[in-house]
Amino acid sequence: MSVAENQAAAGRGSARAVAIVSSLGRFLVVAVTTYLGLLAVTFFIGRVIPIDPVLAVLGDRAPTAVVERTRREMGLDLPWIEQFYLYVKAALRGDFGTSVLTTNPVMSDIRRVFPATIELATLGTFIGAVIGVPLGVLAAVKRGSLIDQVARIVGLIGYSVPIFWLGLLGLVLFYAKLQWIAFPARLDVVYEYTFTPITGFYLLDAAIQGQWDVFYDAWRHIVLPAALLGYLSLAYISRMTRSFMLNELAQEYIVAARAKGLSERRIIWGHALRNAAVPMVTVIALSYANLLEGSVLTETVFSWPGIGLYITNSLQNADMNAVLGGTIAIGSVFIAINLFSDLLYRLLDPRTKTG
């Protein structure tokens, strides 16, 4: 390698390093401001909208002395900006107050219920990706064909259907009429007391412990809600896959590959899909984030003891600490997935490498 080439290579290397550092810097700024924004909004909801937060905690019959003391204890006599500072500090420690309903710290409640939501959303995204990606590829390759039309209709209905309604109809059909699945819950009552979870993901726990009867029971409970969430993400993933693939198939390297005489199969699955892989990862990550949110309604329908059900139960009991803690928990994961998929896109996409 000549000196000039070496220098050029070094230059490219440093340009790449600069690009990575600047992406990381941008990532940090965006992450910090977005999280502060989330906390600002929940602070606003919890402290500003209620006319008197003390009243919300104590009720209207508390003696004046108690009201005054509580006001000081809650830090409500401080200026707003200081209140917000204390709020952020507490949130960073994971302190979201105590749930009125369960009398536990909100954080420990969230830790208990979150695995159920993760298990459901993960299985849902898995179903959505496994079916959605091939469907989108086929729709793009056979553009205008029957399969393209079917994929389009399936996607449109997925965008338009109220998921809680579809869940209820699913229960009528698969639970009441056909009896293929179990009633809305996470496990049968029999297993609730004999089964000890390790990770909180029941399917995994049952498999680790070799309790296949529990595994089968957990599967019968999770399959319908997971399939529903899977359908939502399938609608999104297949539509985006189709669009990415159409984009790639119009590129010149496809023509070159055809001219080289490569098989159509290799061109589509090996070349085009591989180039669409980076945005696809982003889309799948985003659909995962959306499912975490979509779980609020699904969990209510299926009595699935995850964070969504926790939030709605707390809502019905006016338990604001729990509602806002749950909102921050879902919001944090949602934002994290958003940010990381964005960062991943910037780091992996060849076009942004030299940029």
Add this chain to the structure above:
Amino acid sequence: MTASVVLSRREWLLSDRPASRLQARLGRAYVAWRRFSANRLALIGMLIIIALLVVAAFADVLTPYSPTVGDLKNARLLPPGAAHWFGTDDLGRDIYSRVVYGARWTLYVVILVAIIAAPIGLLVGTIAGYAGGWTDTILMRITDIFLAFPKLVLALAFVAALGPGIENAVLAIAITSWPPYARIARAETLTVRNSDYIKAVQLMGASPFRIVLRHIMPLCISSLIIRVTLDMAGIILTAAGLGFLGLGAQPPLPEWGAMIASGRRFILDQWWVAAAPGAAILIVSLGFNLLGDGLRDALDPRSGDQ
């Protein structure tokens, strides 16, 4: 009307050298309409939305029963039949009548959200795009922050604090749905900001306020309308979700989401209580999605059919 008149009218519309502003506008509308009406799915979507408007307007005429007062003695939880097309609910109310009146509440929600959220987005986006610099950075940072939030969960928290009710649900949805409009308006603003006609208006001494309001905003409207139409389905679904959780419309309002919630208790034996309102939500959302897709393809040829 003879064929030659039709042809000449068509030629007049498609003329390359329109003689008046009216002719140019009509011509453009005609071209857009031709592109739109070639899309069969988009036409179906438009028909659904027209049907929704008609049903909402003539709900009194179309319904044989009251949507809020039922016949508890004789008509409790009746299955669908000749007297009650979609059956009756647990309070003996005719579900068909309630679904028809529900069209009004659905329209009420989407229209209110659109007229709150779209102008906010338009204002933020055009100001950020035209002003540039720090104003742009700060406004867009705020927009991005809101864009990164989970919408339904945030709307849930807002309604929890504001108290349940259809107006508060509208407010919560509007607060969480303006950021995409700001993004679009800013992008459109950036493309026209340095064009000659803006410079000309600046030279004539127009204030920035006037330029944004009179010369930039009108150009953002068409892409905004497309986006709002595409978002309508999402707004309906979020509103229905809030209603389902008991945070939106309160009984006895015949709102579709709340109707599904009240049907949930009887879902295994009297499935029809929840079935009809859900089907109504599905059809209307589908209509808005089809219409929005069609509008986008017709008015914005750049996006193609991807």
